[in-house]
Amino acid sequence: MVCGGFACSKNALCALNVVYMLVGLLLIGVAAWGKGLGLVSSIHIIGGVIAVGVFLLLIAVAGLVGAVNHHQVLLFFYMIILGLVFIFQFGISCSCLAINRSKQTDVINASWWVMSNKTRDELERSFDCCGLFNLTTLYQQDFAFCTAICKSRSSTCQMCGEKFLKHSDEALKILGGVGLFFSFTEILGVWLAMRFRNQKDPRANPSAFL
DSSP states (O other), X not given: OOTTSHHHHHHHHHHHHHHHHHHHHHHHHHHHHHHTSTTGGGSTHHHXXXXXXXXXXXXXXXXXXXXXXXXXXXXXXXXXXXXXXXXXXXXXXXXXXXXXXXXXXXXXHHHHTTSOHHHHHHHHHHHTOOSSOXXXXXXXXXXXXXXOTHHHHOSOOOOHHHHHHHHHHHHHHHHHHHHHHHHHHHHHHHHHHHHHHHSOOTTTOGGGGO
């Protein structure tokens, strides 16, 4: 049977939705990893990525069921929602890639100074660093009360701001790159679902294909 046949379209749509499920899980996992750091969670776009990942996962499951059963109504809503997911995912992915280190620094710096001393102390011990950025005399105050292990090994410790920036930069680049790349495959998903939906199931009328 040629690739344009019913069975080929069905298998291609099923395979594509399995990929969407994996991408949705990847986006949720990386965003949760980035959100695990309190300062990174201040970048609200991370929450948007998690929402897109959840919607993509759910719509992929619906598309898989629709493809297996050749369900006309389910495939119709699948096309509509997948198109909306593409728009949101494309926009959020571009936003992730557009956030430069200067913007990240401003967000991290603003979040750091509204944290409680206990939270700062936990972050310093968790990341084995002291203070945020060595830009003001406030760094000396942070270092004086720092309880990170690095302080017992040396008179200086790596600044937490550097580690936070590396962490957030990696998370945003992965989310932006993966989201942007796979957002274009969602156009293929809409087209394939529309094509498959209009095809006739040979099992419904076997005599027509004899």
